[in-house]
Amino acid sequence: MVDKVEVGAEGRFLTVGFADGSEARFHAVWLRDNALDPATRDPGNGQRLITLGDIPAETRIASASGAGGVVTVRFAPEDKEVAFPAEWLARHVYDRAQGRAPGWCEEGVTVWDGSTGQAYRAPLSDLQGRGAVLADWLGAARATGCALSTDGPVESGALLEVVKLFGYVRETNYGTWFEVRTEVNPTNLAFTGLGLQGHTDNPYRDPVPSLQLLYCLENSAEGGESILVDGFNVAQKLRDEMPEGFDLLSRYCARFEYAGSAGVCLRTRLPMIELTPDGALRTVRFNNRSSAPIVDVPFEDMETYYAAYRRFGELVDDPANQITFKMVPGDCVLFDNRRLLHARTGYSGSGSRWLQGCYADMDGLLSTWAALQGSQKEAAE
Incomplete structure (x- = not known):
């Protein structure tokens, strides 16, 4: 009124x-x-x-x-x-104060750390009903950057059933989906039993895949726990601790590249912390394995840039900023690859760990979420 x-x-x-x-x-x-x-x-x-x-x-x-x-x-x-x-x-009011400090988050985004974060869980069969449960699951993925489906079929390619809930697979040089398990002479360190530092996938692409899914088929190895880190939380902590360092990581471009298989040479030149023109956090790119020499930072700023880069990595590695969980067969974790960093602990040769992964796009998730919300509103009226 x-x-x-x-x-x-x-x-x-x-x-x-x-x-x-x-x-x-x-x-x-x-x-x-x-x-x-x-x-x-x-x-x-x-x-x-x-x-x-x-x-x-x-x-x-x-x-x-x-x-x-x-x-x-x-x-x-x-x-x-x-x-x-x-x-x-x-x-649609726009008559309001616009003077926010860089590094703010858009409405509806919930930033979290190790004490407050958790992946919203729901059985796959409930999500396939495409009702309120799916709307809540997609809404949680939008707000926190992650969600977990459980009790899915333990069969190769089952992760595509999760993608069908909201959109389409984004195919890359890794295929429609890719295997995450120990390989001989792997083309990517993800396909070994080594522990991996928190990272975002494919920073060498523009645009970067905005959603990633990892579906568990086997996980009987010792270790191999999954770790998620809210990159927006880490970026804001860096901003509060090292304002100049935050400014440098968001102002200057890093470089990323991947040429691990025949016929593929991917390169980008974009900031580690990308902001919208009005200062909102948009994308975090952090992947030490795929970093190329940084040559776009002036000489006088390079040492401070590297100090901020180092501190960002320390915050990513800090357990206080992580949530850790052991996936079981039939679990599928979905996360915003522009915001969340994912990692894993190392695992031994006894037992086995087999995940399948794929990429998708956030616009499909947001579209499905909005459409479900509209349908529920109409039903209530």
């Missing part, structure tokens, strides 16, 4: 007062561009039917009123009237 609707000077903006006592201003051109009427947006898919060039540059608000939770605006010179639900306006 609204308790105030006031047209600003010369009709350039509109001030709306909401029932909770808050107020927000909306520019005339912004309101007109985001009009919800069927002549502006397709009622079926919501896409715009006009371009900004179709809106008069001199657009102004001729009049406005509010009643029954709806704000009605008449635009000049078109003499066009558009109704905006107050709830919609409240969800």
Whole structure:
């Protein structure tokens, strides 16, 4: 509901007062561009039917009123009237303080450490019902960066059933999926029994795969526990401890490369800590095995850069920032590869450890999550 609707000077903006006592201003051109009427947006898919060039540059608000939770605006010179639900306006307020320190997280992201983090668990059969359980599971993956399905079939390729819950496999030079187990003369250190430091996968790709899945088929070896680290938490800790170091890791590009198999030579030049233009954490790239010589940092900053790089690695290795768990056959862990680092403890030659992995994209997960939320809302109404 609204308790105030006031047209600003010369009709350039509109001030709306909401029932909770808050107020927000909306520019005339912004309101007109985001009009919800069927002549502006397709009622079926919501896409715009006009371009900004179709809106008069001199657009102004001729009049406005509010009643029954709806704000009605008449635009000049078109003499066009558009109704905006107050709830919609409240969800799209941009009239707020923008001065946040670099390294903040977008709404809905829950940063965690070893004492607060855990992977949301649900049986695969419950997730395949595509109801509230799947919505909660996907929502947890979005918020914390990870989720775990359990009790799945113990058969090769079963991880594709998990991907089908929300999207599609992103195929790479490693194939539709890849095996994670001890190999003779491996093309990648992941295919050995060595312990691995927390890392993000494929930093040598642009764009990097945004989701990774690891599905357990065997895990009777001694050791081989899985470890997850919230890279956003580590980045914020580095920012608080070493502001200059955080600035250097986010301002200068690192380099990554992979050429471990015939016909493949992948290279990127991107920051270890990537921020959006307004300073939100976007992507963490940390993989010592795939790091190439760093040559984009000025001489006078290189020592401080390396001190920050070292401290970032120490925070990744700190058990206080890790969650550790032993996967059992039928488990599948899904995690945001742009944010979470994954690791494992070493394992011995007795017994066996066999995981299959693949990549997918976050947009499919978010789309499925949003669609499920919409379906649940409609059912409730």
